[in-house]
Amino acid sequence: MNPETRLLLINYYQGLADALRQGTLQFTEEQAFMILRGIAPAQGEHQRRLRLCSISQACRYLGISQPTFRKLVKQGELPQGRKIAGIREKIWNKEDIEEYARKNGK
Numbered sequence: 001m002n003p004e005t006r007l008l009l010i011n012y013y014q015g016l017a018d019a020l021r022q023g024t025l026q027f028t029e030e031q032a033f034m035i036l037r038g039i040a041p042a043q044g045e046h047q048r049r050l051r052l053c054s055i056s057q058a059c060r061y062l063g064i065s066q067p068t069f070r071k072l073v074k075q076g077e078l079p080q081g082r083k084i085a086g087i088r089e090k091i092w093n094k095e096d097i098e099e100y101a102r103k104n105g106k
Helices: 003-022 029-043 055-062 066-074 094-103
Strands: none
Touching: 055 066, 055 094
């Protein structure tokens, strides 16, 4: 990548990060995940690909309702979600959701 392109990317993403921190720029949950998925592959082959999902995505994958999902989290069957700066909702590692599905025939 040439230096000019690198500088454009740095300035663009820095501006987005600043606006997110200040609360002047907000994405929907789906938009935020699309951005994260787009950025993650560019981080290099040596890093594990970012595989995140929202509660609604996890529920669709498992074929369960959100109250059922929350109950499974509360019971310790599924891990607690985690917060990422700039995303309002908790997120889950998709591998954890897939592992639960495999163990429970979902």
